[in-house]
Structure formats: structure tokens, C-alpha cells
Amino acid sequence: MSLTITSLSTEIIDIPLRRPHQFSATKMNAKPFLIIQIETNEGITGIGEGTTPGIWWSGESVETMQVVIEHYFTPLLVGKDPRKIEALLAKMDRQVEGNEFAKATVEMALYDIVGKLVNVPVYQLFGGKVRDSIPVRWALAAGSIEADIQEGREKVENKEHVNFKMKAGALSTEEDIKRVIEVSNGLQGITTTGVDPNRSWDLKITMRWMDELYEAKVDFLEQPLPTWDVKGLARLRGLAKVPIMADESASTIQDAMQLIEMEAVDIFSLKIQKSGGMSRVKTIANLAKAAGIPCFGGTSLESSIGTAACLHVYSTLTNLTEDCELFGPIWLADDIVEEPLTFINENVFVPKGPGLGVKLDMDKLAKYSRKNRAACSQS
Ligand SMILES: [Mg+2]
Numbered sequence: 001m002s003l004t005i006t007s008l009s010t011e012i013i014d015i016p017l018r019r020p021h022q023f024s025a026t027k028m029n030a031k032p033f034l035i036i037q038i039e040t041n042e043g044i045t046g047i048g049e050g051t052t053p054g055i056w057w058s059g060e061s062v063e064t065m066q067v068v069i070e071h072y073f074t075p076l077l078v079g080k081d082p083r084k085i086e087a088l089l090a091k092m093d094r095q096v097e098g099n100e101f102a103k104a105t106v107e108m109a110l111y112d113i114v115g116k117l118v119n120v121p122v123y124q125l126f127g128g129k130v131r132d133s134i135p136v137r138w139a140l141a142a143g144s145i146e147a148d149i150q151e152g153r154e155k156v157e158n159k160e161h162v163n164f165k166m167k168a169g170a171l172s173t174e175e176d177i178k179r180v181i182e183v184s185n186g187l188q189g190i191t192t193t194g195v196d197p198n199r200s201w202d203l204k205i206t207m208r209w210m211d212e213l214y215e216a217k218v219d220f221l222e223q224p225l226p227t228w229d230v231k232g233l234a235r236l237r238g239l240a241k242v243p244i245m246a247d248e249s250a251s252t253i254q255d256a257m258q259l260i261e262m263e264a265v266d267i268f269s270l271k272i273q274k275s276g277g278m279s280r281v282k283t284i285a286n287l288a289k290a291a292g293i294p295c296f297g298g299t300s301l302e303s304s305i306g307t308a309a310c311l312h313v314y315s316t317l318t319n320l321t322e323d324c325e326l327f328g329p330i331w332l333a334d335d336i337v338e339e340p341l342t343f344i345n346e347n348v349f350v351p352k353g354p355g356l357g358v359k360l361d362m363d364k365l366a367k368y369s370r371k372n373r374a375a376c377s378q379s
Contacts (some may be wrong), residue, residue, distance in 0.1 A: 013368035016333040024162040034062040038109040046113035048363040049305035050105030084111045100276035107277035115355035116154040122312035129315035133347040134324045149186035164193040169200035177209045184216040196222040203232045214241035223247040234264035256284040260291045269298035289319045297324025304337040308356045315350045336364040
């Protein structure tokens with residue numbers, strides 16, 4: 001069968017959050033997404049979603065992704081066979097350096113097309129799932145010690161989540177560490193938490209406090225140091241206290257190789273967006289497996305579309321043993337798919353339908369479209 005891509009369309013939307021989210025560099029009230037639709041001559045449409053924690057995270061944003069996809073990827077893709085995913089990724093790599101989030105967005109829609117074409121869920125294209133659901137860690141980012149402890153306790157009592165991850169980085173390293181220890185102690189006997197300072201901590205001060213963090217039973221220390229400081233991560237890991245997780249430092253396949261070679265991490269945080277797509281995440285997870293390193297199912301705070309894509313690949317990994325943080329769909333105040341993903345207690349379930357297994361809700365797409373909102377506010 002001759003199958004070709006006939007067009008690509010993109011739409012920036014903003015979905016409100018249930019509560020503001022405090023990152024090291026910014027506070028957020030709504031989350032922007034770039035929704036992509038790829039049409040084919042056979043009437044199959046693939047959908048994908050691009051999103052980043054913010055331009056501070058990787059240098060990409062929904063706006064940069066829209067430019068890259070519309071101006072540079074669309075001419076490469078129209079008229080091509082969407083089944084040739086590796087060949088198309090190679091073309092995109094040759095045309096545009098970096099911009100992994102934009103590449104991942106396109107790749108997601110291509111896998112959706114292929115899954116729908118052969119009538120199988122995308123996880124089947126990655127070797128089949130080894131689990132039906134993954135436990136979800138909730139991010140404690142309410143903005144104060146008391147609020148974080150209270151939120152953690154309530155989530156456990158309501159059986160919504162069992163384990164947590166705290167955001168940090170808004171304070172100085174020492175103040176931040178004291179806060180993490182207070183929250184961790186406040187949750188003791190009930191649950192535990194990891195911490196993610198998003199590369200904002202100072203190596204020397206962190207080294208001084210590693211014993212206390214360990215004694216407070218902090219689960220893991222995720223990306224405490226700048227992205228480039230792999231030697232620093234190796235030094236922290238060398239103390240053999242709190243397990244060290246790499247996130248920003250573990251974006252590309254080559255990053256993963258370097259971290260393994262330098263024995264710099266105990267856990268890899270996987271994310272399809274930062275790595276340029278699902279196939280590359282699978283490669284990184286397999287490198288980790290070869291080195292005996294477990295993986296954590298990271299998120300770029302996707303909505304149901306991107307979360308479905310994560311679930312399709314994460315569910316095929318035998319070494320994803322450190323839970324996930326795919327809470328995006330329940331963190332957002334509304335959904336943009338017709339049937340929401342299934343969350344039961346602390347678990348999120350892998351969708352079963354063909355392709356990504358989620359359908360875009362066209363009314364919601366129009367409702368949250370930035371373009372339409374701008375038009376409304378001008379009239
Ligand atoms: Mg992180």
C-alpha cells in the first residue's frame with residue numbers, strides 16, 4: 001500500500017492547572033501544549049503532543065517547537081511514508097540540530113499512525129508490555145513546608161498516591177536542603193519522598209549535607225547539579241548515600257553512555273520529549289539495563305496524549321522499577337482527549353486502543369486554543 005503524509009497542522013493550547021506548581025525557576029498556573037495532527041492519504045490521522053516544563057528547562061518551548069515543526073520538518077515529511085520512522089528521524093536530525101522536544105512530538109504522531117494502520121497499541125511496536133500499570137509519584141510543589149507535608153499526608157490517606165517527589169531549587173542550597181529534610185521527616189512513618197532541585201544545588205554544600213539527607217530517608221536526589229556536571233554527579237554518587245538520579249544530564253543516547261561510563265548515576269529518569277522520542281527512550285533504557293541501572297518513568301508534565309505515549313514505551317521496559325511521575329492528566333484542570341486515561345489509586349494504566357489509544361477532543365482543542373483566546377480577548 002502506498003501511504004504518504006499529506007499535511008501537518010499544529011495548535012498551541014493552554015490548559016489551566018488544579019493548583020499552582022513551583023519549579024526552581026518559575027511558578028506556573030496553566031500549562032502550554034503544542035498539539036500536532038499528521039494527515040495521510042489513507043485517511044489515518046496521527047496525533048502528538050509537544051510540551052516542556054518551560055523554556056528554562058531545555059531551551060525549547062511550545063513556540064519554538066511550532067516554528068521548527070512548521071518551517072523545517074513539514075517540508076521534509078509531506079509526501080513521505082510515515083511508516084519509515086527511523087529514516088524520517090534521521091532526516092530531521094540532519095536538517096535541525098537538537099530540538100529533541102520538537103522531534104519527539106512528530107515521532108509520537110508517526111507511531112500513532114503506524115499503530116492505527118496495523119490496528120495495534122503502540123506498546124506492541126516496542127516489544128509488548130510487561131505490565132498493565134505503573135505506580136505514580138505525586139510532585140509536592142505546593143510552595144511551603146506545611147502545605148507539602150499536608151498534601152503528602154492527604155494523598156496517602158485518600159489512597160491517591162503512595163510515594164512522592166518534591167520540587168526544590170527556589171531557595172539557596174542550604175535552605176532548600178533543610179526544607180527537604182523537614183518535609184521528609186514530616187512524612188516519616190507515612191511515606192517517603194525523592195527530591196528534584198532541577199540542577200540548582202551547589203556541589204560542595206550538597207556533599208556536606210548528604211549524611212543528613214540520607215538519615216532523613218530521602219528516596220533519591222534527582223539532578224541536583226548543572227546538566228554538564230557529570231563529574232559532580234559521580235562525586236555525589238561516590239559517597240554511597242542517597243541514590244543519585246540523572247534527568248537533564250540524561251537527555252540523549254550519548255548522554256546516557258557518558259553517565260554509564262563515568263559511573264555517575266544510580267537511576268535514569270526517562271522522558272520521551274527530552275530524548276527526541278519513544279524509540280530513543282527505549283534505547284536509553286536498554287543501555288541502562290546493560291549496565292544494571294534501573295529507570296524511573298519521568299514526565300515533561302504531559303497531558304493525556306503525551307502521557308499515553310510515555311505509558312506505551314515505559315510499559316515495555318523490564319528495568320523501569322522506580323515508579324513513574326505521570327501525573328500530568330490529573331494535575332491539569334481539564335483533559336483534551338475524549339476518554340481520559342485510567343488512574344486507580346496510585347496507578348496509571350496503559351491505554352489499550354490502536355495507536356496511542358487516545359482520541360483528541362476537537363471541542364476542547366478549540367476551547368483552549370491560544371489563537372482563539374487571543375481573538376476572544378480582542379473582540
Ligand atoms: Mg527532573
